[in-house]
Amino acid sequence: MEHLFEAFGAVFNPLSAALVIVGTVFGMICGTLPGVSTSLAIILCLPFTYTMDPASAVVLLISVYVGGACGGSIAAILIKTPGTPEAVATTFDGYPMARKGDVGKALGLAVTASSFGTIFSAAVMLVAAPLLAKIALTFQSAEYFGLGLLGLSCITSISAKDEAKAFLSVILGLLISTVGIDTIDGTERFTFGEPFLLNGINYIPVMIGAFAVAEVIRNIEEYRLRDTTKTVGTVSIKLMKFAEMLRMWATFVKASIIGVVVGIIPAAGGSISSLIAYGEAARSNKNDPIPFGEGNPRGIIAPEAANNAGVGGSLVPTMVLGIPGSPVTAVIMAAFIIVGLRPGPLLLRDQPVLLNTIFLGLIFSALLLFLGGRFVTQQFGHILKLPYPLLAPLIIVLGLVGAYSLENSIYAVFVMFIFGLIGYLFDKFQYSNPALILGLILGELVENSLRKQIIIADGSFSGFFERPVSLVILIIVLLIFAWPMIARLTGIGSPRGKKG
Amino acid sequence: MRAELIFNAFVGFFLSFLLFNALMLPGSDNPSDLLGAGGFPTVLCILGLVVLAFITLRVLRYQKAIHVPLFDARSVDGRAAALSVLLLLAYILVLDIIGFILGTLLYLPIAAWLIGYRSPVRVAIYTIAATVVVTTVFGILFLVPLPRGIGQLRELSYLIY
Amino acid sequence: MTKWLAAVAGVITAVGPVFCGMAQAAEYPRRAVEMVVPFGAGGASDVFARQFSEIASKYLGAPITVVNKGGAGTIEGLAYAYSAPADGYTILEVTPSLPIVEAQNRSSIKFRAEFEPIMRVQADVQLIGVPKDSPFQTIEDLVAFGKENPKKLKIGGISPGGLDDYIAHGFAKAAGFEWNYIPYKGSSVMKAAVLGGELDVYQDKLISFMSLVESGDIRPLVVISDQRIDVPELKDAPSSVEKGIDFTQGSWRGFVVKRGTPEEIKAKIIDAFEQAYADPAYKEVEKQQMTNILPGHLASDEFETLLDEEFEHFRAMFEELGQVKK
Numbered sequence: 013m014e015h016l017f018e019a020f021g022a023v024f025n026p027l028s029a030a031l032v033i034v035g036t037v038f039g040m041i042c043g044t045l046p047g048v049s050t051s052l053a054i055i056l057c058l059p060f061t062y063t064m065d066p067a068s069a070v071v072l073l074i075s076v077y078v079g080g081a082c083g084g085s086i087a088a089i090l091i092k093t094p095g096t097p098e099a100v101a102t103t104f105d106g107y108p109m110a111r112k113g114d115v116g117k118a119l120g121l122a123v124t125a126s127s128f129g130t131i132f133s134a135a136v137m138l139v140a141a142p143l144l145a146k147i148a149l150t151f152q153s154a155e156y157f158g159l160g161l162l163g164l165s166c167i168t169s170i171s172a173k174d175e176a177k178a179f180l181s182v183i184l185g186l187l188i189s190t191v192g193i194d195t196i197d198g199t200e201r202f203t204f205g206e207p208f209l210l211n212g213i214n215y216i217p218v219m220i221g222a223f224a225v226a227e228v229i230r231n232i233e234e235y236r237l238r239d240t241t242k243t244v245g246t247v248s249i250k251l252m253k254f255a256e257m258l259r260m261w262a263t264f265v266k267a268s269i270i271g272v273v274v275g276i277i278p279a280a281g282g283s284i285s286s287l288i289a290y291g292e293a294a295r296s297n298k299n300d301p302i303p304f305g306e307g308n309p310r311g312i313i314a315p316e317a318a319n320n321a322g323v324g325g326s327l328v329p330t331m332v333l334g335i336p337g338s339p340v341t342a343v344i345m346a347a348f349i350i351v352g353l354r355p356g357p358l359l360l361r362d363q364p365v366l367l368n369t370i371f372l373g374l375i376f377s378a379l380l381l382f383l384g385g386r387f388v389t390q391q392f393g394h395i396l397k398l399p400y401p402l403l404a405p406l407i408i409v410l411g412l413v414g415a416y417s418l419e420n421s422i423y424a425v426f427v428m429f430i431f432g433l434i435g436y437l438f439d440k441f442q443y444s445n446p447a448l449i450l451g452l453i454l455g456e457l458v459e460n461s462l463r464k465q466i467i468i469a470d471g472s473f474s475g476f477f478e479r480p481v482s483l484v485i486l487i488i489v490l491l492i493f494a495w496p497m498i499a500r501l502t503g504i505g506s507p508r509g510k511k512g
Numbered sequence: 513m514r515a516e517l518i519f520n521a522f523v524g525f526f527l528s529f530l531l532f533n534a535l536m537l538p539g540s541d542n543p544s545d546l547l548g549a550g551g552f553p554t555v556l557c558i559l560g561l562v563v564l565a566f567i568t569l570r571v572l573r574y575q576k577a578i579h580v581p582l583f584d585a586r587s588v589d590g591r592a593a594a595l596s597v598l599l600l601l602a603y604i605l606v607l608d609i610i611g612f613i614l615g616t617l618l619y620l621p622i623a624a625w626l627i628g629y630r631s632p633v634r635v636a637i638y639t640i641a642a643t644v645v646v647t648t649v650f651g652i653l654f655l656v657p658l659p660r661g662i663g664q665l666r667e668l669s670y671l672i673y
Numbered sequence: 674m675t676k677w678l679a680a681v682a683g684v685i686t687a688v689g690p691v692f693c694g695m696a697q698a699a700e701y702p703r704r705a706v707e708m709v710v711p712f713g714a715g716g717a718s719d720v721f722a723r724q725f726s727e728i729a730s731k732y733l734g735a736p737i738t739v740v741n742k743g744g745a746g747t748i749e750g751l752a753y754a755y756s757a758p759a760d761g762y763t764i765l766e767v768t769p770s771l772p773i774v775e776a777q778n779r780s781s782i783k784f785r786a787e788f789e790p791i792m793r794v795q796a797d798v799q800l801i802g803v804p805k806d807s808p809f810q811t812i813e814d815l816v817a818f819g820k821e822n823p824k825k826l827k828i829g830g831i832s833p834g835g836l837d838d839y840i841a842h843g844f845a846k847a848a849g850f851e852w853n854y855i856p857y858k859g860s861s862v863m864k865a866a867v868l869g870g871e872l873d874v875y876q877d878k879l880i881s882f883m884s885l886v887e888s889g890d891i892r893p894l895v896v897i898s899d900q901r902i903d904v905p906e907l908k909d910a911p912s913s914v915e916k917g918i919d920f921t922q923g924s925w926r927g928f929v930v931k932r933g934t935p936e937e938i939k940a941k942i943i944d945a946f947e948q949a950y951a952d953p954a955y956k957e958v959e960k961q962q963m964t965n966i967l968p969g970h971l972a973s974d975e976f977e978t979l980l981d982e983e984f985e986h987f988r989a990m991f992e993e994l995g996q997v998k999k
Contacts (some may be wrong), residue, residue: 048654051715056654058720059727149869176567183560184523187530190553193746195856197540198833198996199549202533207752207780210745225600232627233581233593278861333868334884335861342861343715349880349961350720356884401629402638405620408600409646417656419713419743420753425604433597440580441516459552460858463545467855468827468871471544541995542853657707657740670704670762 019368022067023376031068035075036377037384042076043083044095044388046220046414050080054343061347067369069351073344074327074370075377080340081282081320082126082381085312086389089118090247090396091407093224093414097216098282098319100453101290103223104170104446105304105311112307115396116250121312123385124252125264129317130378132268133275133324138371141360144276144325145332151277153465154475158485159277160458163284163450165492166291169298170305170446178444185451186458188213195460196467208423215283215452217415217428222445224411225432228404230439235400247393249386263293263310264317271318275325279461281338282322283453286315295492305446324374331359331367513575515583520568527564531557595626611661611669612651616643647673701761701938702735708928709765711750713743717878717962721926722766724958725794729949733942737764746832747771748780755782759931761938764791767927769836769987772980776987777834778998785984786932790976791939792946793927795959795969797878798898799840800910801828802891804867804875812895812916815874819850826852828874829863834996837876840922843990844897844913847920867891878924880963883907897921902966922986925969927976943973 022028035057042053053076061069084096089106102122109118136144151159167182191202192212203209257264267289274285293314294304302308326337327344334356336342348355353363360367395406415428435445469475476482534557537550581590582597603619610618620639629635650656651673660669710722719741726737742750747770757763765788775784801812809815819826830837833856841854855872857863860881867875868890875882875891879902885891886906893910896902898921901912913920928946930939949955950970959965971979991997 042654045649045654047650047656052654055714055719055723058723148865152866152869152871176563176570180523180560180563180567183556183563187527187553187556187560190556194549194833195858196545196833197542197549198838198856199537200998201537201549201553202530207745207748210748210779211743229582229593229597232596233587233589235589235592235627278865279858329861329865333864334881335864335868337861339715342859346715346717346720350724350958352961354884354887357888357890358884398638399629401624401627402635404596404627405623406642408623409616409620409642412604413646413650413656413658416658417650417654419749420657420741421749422604422608422659425607429601429604432600436582437519437580440578441519459547462552463547464855466546467542467544467853469544471546544853655738657738 015365016368016372018365019372022365022369023071023372028068028071028373029376031072032075032373032376033380035072036079036380037387039076039079039081040083040086040381040384040388041079043080043099044086044392046087046093046095046410047417048095049418050077050096050340051343053080054340054347058347058350061351064351066348066351066353066363067366069347070353070366070370071373073347074323074373075380077323077340077344078126078130078320078374078377078381079384081130081323082123082316082385083388084319085122085126085316086119086385086392087410089115089122089312090389090392091224091410092227093220093407093411095414096282097219098286098322099315100215100219100283100449101286101315101446102312104290104315105306105308107223107227108305109307109309109312114307115393116248117309118307118312119247119385119389120250120252121309122316123249123381124257125267125313125316126320127378127381128257128264129268129271129320130323130374130381132265132317133272133321134371134374134378136272137324137328137374138367141328141332141367144272144328147273148276148278148329148333148335148337150481151279152479153461153468154479154482155485156277156279156457156461157465157476158482158489159274159280159284160454160461161489162485162492163287163291163454164458165489166287166294166450167444167447168492168496169291169294170444170450173444174442177442178447181438181444181447182451185448185453186455187451188218188448189452189455190459195456196463208421211419212456213427213452214418214424215449216418217424218431218452219449220411220415221428221431221433222435222438222448224407225428226435226439226445228407229432229436231400232404247389247396249382249389251382260310260313263297263313266292266296267314267317268321271321272325274318275322275337276328278329278335278337279457282319284457285322286319287450287453289314289318320378327370330355331370333357334359513571513577515580516571516576516578517568520564520571524561524564524568527557527560531561592626592628596623599623599626607659607661609662611665612658613643613647613669613672614661614665615659616646701941702733704762705736705738706730706733706761707757707763708737708739709750709754709763710739710741711743711747711754711766711771712741712768714741717880718766718768718926721795721958721962725949725955728952728955728958729945731952732945732948734945746779747774748782751780751782751784754931755787757931759933761930761934761942763931764942765929765931767929769839769922769924769983772984773834773836773839773987773991776984777991777996785980788929789932789934789939790973790980791928791930791943792950792973793925793969793971793976793979794946794950795926795964796967797924797926797964798896798902798966799876799878799923800882800893800907801844801874801876801895801897802882802886802893803873804870805890805892807873807892809894810892812911812918815894816848816850816918819845819848819852823851824853826873827855827871828852828876829855829857829866829872830876831858831860831863832856834991834994836922836924838994839987839990840897841876842994843922843986844918844920846990847913848918879904879966883963897923898967904963904966922983923967927971 042048084099087095088099088102092107534553540548584590730737754765899914
């Protein structure tokens with residue numbers, strides 16, 4: 013308890029408070045801009061931390077992380093371009109809701125959910141960090157494979173229009189993920205001698221192409237028929253009412269738990285947790301009046317709560333084991349070392365106040381999201397006042413910079429362009445762009461962990477069933493895939509008779 | 513229906529092409545690596561071809577017409593969309609030659625005009641403002657090394673970002 | 674509308690040559706120098722480059738901006754630095770990954786032929802250890818088991834065909850056995866695999882290795898070097914050479930510029946980098962990252978010799994592993 017008071021002093025002094033405010037808003041701005049990832053935001057802050065005391069440095073960096081994890085949703089909702097990879101799933105319902113005119117509501121849901129997720133994960137981290145770190149170690153190749161399949165099972169909930177085509181979309185996504193140097197034996201696959209394909213096709217340019225560019229092409233061809241694009245007035249966040257939050261408490265809590273757990277696991281990032289949370293929300297609320305994919309509020313809450321809950325989650329193994337839980341925490345860990353903290357099993361023993369400082373910093377930063385969100389959306393909202401012929405090229409330029417700055421490579425921009433066309437055709441023929449992205453994101457995890465487990469078991473498949481956690485996950489996956497069939501055969505689970 | 517059949521043919525060709533290449537991949541040196549580099553993609557390609565065949569049969573049976581304006585030169589809006597796509601391609605192709613700033617200064621007004629905006633003054637203000645803001649934010653504040661172009665343009669860009 | 678565009682273009686063509694001439698002038702540096710890091714932002718090599726260039730910019734008299742070009746496994750960074758003119762405004766950070774890419778014939782740009790060394794700044798040590806509940810107490814136990822059970826021991830590393838792959842195979846070959854090298858996506862996943870029991874043997878660079886040794890989770894078995902390490906926790910870990918295993922290799926970091934860079938500009942860069950290397954602020958960085966154990970500094974000619982030597986080793990090993998592209 014005394015540590016908590018000491019930490020209180022470390023966070024709520026004028027300097028640290030200012031750092032949290034600056035950090036959160038800066039993180040949000042970076043998160044909003046496609047192409048400025050949260051990792052980059054933290055790296056840009058690094059030089060300032062060299063001269064700070066460790067507590068201030070840590071507080072600054074984690075508030076940037078919190079801001080960034082939330083900020084990604086803003087661009088996802090406003091222009092269908094996820095600002096960060098974690099916001100992939102937020103586009104599924106956030107953009108449709110915004111198009112219906114509820115921009116403020118969509119943003120409010122995202123910010124509220126982000127804030128909730130952060131606070132939830134901070135509390136869990138404070139109470140159970142050492143225990144949670146053990147979870148990180150129970151996840152080995154067999155469990156990663158299960159987790160990958162669990163992610164893929166989201167397909168049953170994200171694309172109901174045409175199941176066969178959604179399935180083919182996933183397969184194509186998985187196939188595209190195999191391009192590049194094979195992660196197990198180093199063979200070059202489908203690179204055709206092109207060096208830029210060696211590292212494979214990153215899903216961010218694909219996503220910007222298939223979502224944002226395709227959307228622009230579609231709007232252009234409809235523009236002169238009837239201007240379907242609404243010019244928005246001032247964009248302002250409409251916060252959720254408390255009663256509304258209570259009504260959806262299950263979605264909040266489930267998504268946060270998924271976010272924390274997946275955040276703890278080193279090889280799975282925020283994009284995977286938000287997809288799984290989205291899938292779970294869609295599965296358990298099949299009969300909502302607004303279908304998922306067309307602006308269901310839970311479709312925004314689930315991914316946003318999950319990706320922000322990943323913040324606290326991924327800090328756990330970083331601090332307790334010295335094993336970063338996400339690419340962003342890897343950078344934070346580098347910063348720890350620079351300011352003289354050595355992350356690892358001894359950190360919490362030597363620095364008992366640190367955990368409390370981080371806890372308070374997270375909470376403070378989470379509350380500031382409301383303020384920061386208001387500021388950032390107001391600034392960003394200006395561009396939405398442009399008439400569509402002016403807005404569309406600007407969206408393209410922003411998307412292009414986003415794709416380019418990922419690896420500062422023009423090839424990524426070509427990838428964006430090609431997938432812009434593919435995404436457009438996918439929409440016309442009712443294939444599923446979200447399913448394509450899902451396959452692309454999860455492909456490497458699934459294949460790599462499958463093969464690695466077989467190698468480790470000297471060529472045997474038994475490991476998947478002998479390891480308890482793996483077995484449980486695989487059974488869940490099986491149930492999810494088989495459920496629609498079971499439900500159809502037995503007639504349970506769909507009170508309205510035929511599922512809609 | 514024809515449009516969709518052509519699309520399916522492309523997907524089929526893509527899958528067969530990858531399947532062919534996947535089968536050519538060498539096996540793994542590690543005897544425990546049962547799947548090897550080619551195993552996973554091979555399975556996916558075969559699965560994909562099966563699903564594609566199913567979808568194609570369905571297309572043939574229900575014969576639903578799908579209009580794709582982008583490839584329809586007769587529709588006005590399709591033309592606008594097609595030209596916009598070509599313009600975007602041109603923009604991307606010249607980025608590494610003329611650099612980001614000049615490229616964007618050219619792309620934005622032409623794109624706006626193609627979609628149907630005809631107010632030169634506003635477009636000019638918009639173009640300059642947008643280019644300045646994007647370059648400042650990404651190039652200067654966030655230190656993104658935006659494409660610089662070649663020769664003198666490259667030297668010039670160093671004065672800005 | 675086209676009028677003002679023409680005007681803009683006109684201004685550019687008119688003013689351009691002036692600046693162009695400026696850049697060629699002897700007064701180097703006239704503008705910020707780019708430091709190309711052929712890796713993504715946030716990794717150990719990136720953080721090192723950022724810290725070092727911040728110190729070096731003081732002595733160079735111009736800001737040094739870090740540019741990450743992490744695509745295509747260092748090849749894109751290589752290509753980017755290659756496409757820039759040889760005027761000293763583009764400096765490339767190098768690690769063993771670049772000679773390895775050349776040794777594997779993965780890139781059409783031949784690294785050693787196109788770039789000349791400035792200096793090597795630091796050298797890292799690689800260690801091998803086992804989890805605390807492992808039956809192997811010494812490196813002899815491990816090697817003996819490995820000889821009796823070829824390819825049964827599982828050792829992790831980062832990426833196939835990278836430095837870790839080379840070190841794992843090189844060490845085993847020198848010791849006369851074979852093991853099963855399993856590549857991971859990153860250091861964090863590999864550590865989790867070791868602690869979770871998926872791998873039998875752990876290899877990593879010193880700074881990452883240390884935290885697990887301090888906590889008692891990892892028992893150090895051998896330092897892959899010709900000398901022991903002067904750190905209390907690792908005093909008892911023998912070096913590979915001392916155990917008769919004639920293999921030493923670790924990671925290192927240095928800088929190169931494109932061949933053809935004017936000598937006086939090169940001299941200025943070398944001078945600034947030497948001063949930065951001697952700066953107490955840099956010594957502090959080394960202490961924190963624990964990269965001050967081995968003498969890392971090599972002047973440009975020594976660095977060139979090292980690159981050639983290591984290239985030969987890499988080529989021989991990867992040829993044996995069948996990872997050299999035809």
